[in-house]
Amino acid sequence: MIPLVPLLLGIAPTVASWILGDKTGGAVEKVTGIAREILGTDDPSGIEAAIARDPNTALQFKTALIQAEADARRLEHEAILAQIRDVQSAREQTVRLAEAKSPIAYGAVLVSAIVLVGFAVMLWLVIREEVPVNQRDMVTLLLGTLAGMASSVVAYWVGSSNGSMQKNAALEKALAQK
Incomplete structure (x- = not known):
């Protein structure tokens, strides 16, 4: 073909x-x-x-x-909109839990802190110490995984860029008109 x-x-x-x-x-x-x-x-x-x-x-x-x-x-747009709704729902749930003074509301904060501290410590160790040859693959994999998790934490708390938010609003508007 x-x-x-x-x-x-x-x-x-x-x-x-x-x-x-x-x-x-x-x-x-x-x-x-x-x-x-x-x-x-x-x-x-x-x-x-x-x-x-x-x-x-x-x-x-x-x-x-x-x-x-x-x-x-259209299917790609619907998947993106579903993902946006999912993120929005998670954030709304966190706000509702905080308003209700539930200790669960601090779960996202705690997980975020653990991931960011873990990434920082791992990065510091890799930069500061010589990694044994037989552990380099494992350390690289762990550091890459923690970097991805740290990126997700930042995306959760900071959100997407303004341009991305405008694109998402335009997609929602276009799909609502159909």
């Missing part, structure tokens, strides 16, 4: 990016399904011949690919 890539780059760039990205299997299956349904073939040379032969069929094929691309983007 790789011969389809140049054809797709001209017809539906996002579909082509699926193929060039990590969604290869699903994208190829989707494109070949559309080609079989509309053009009667999933052979790259047969697709090119069918498109060259009939402009109306070519337009129908291009429209179906664009619709598939739009559907994929």
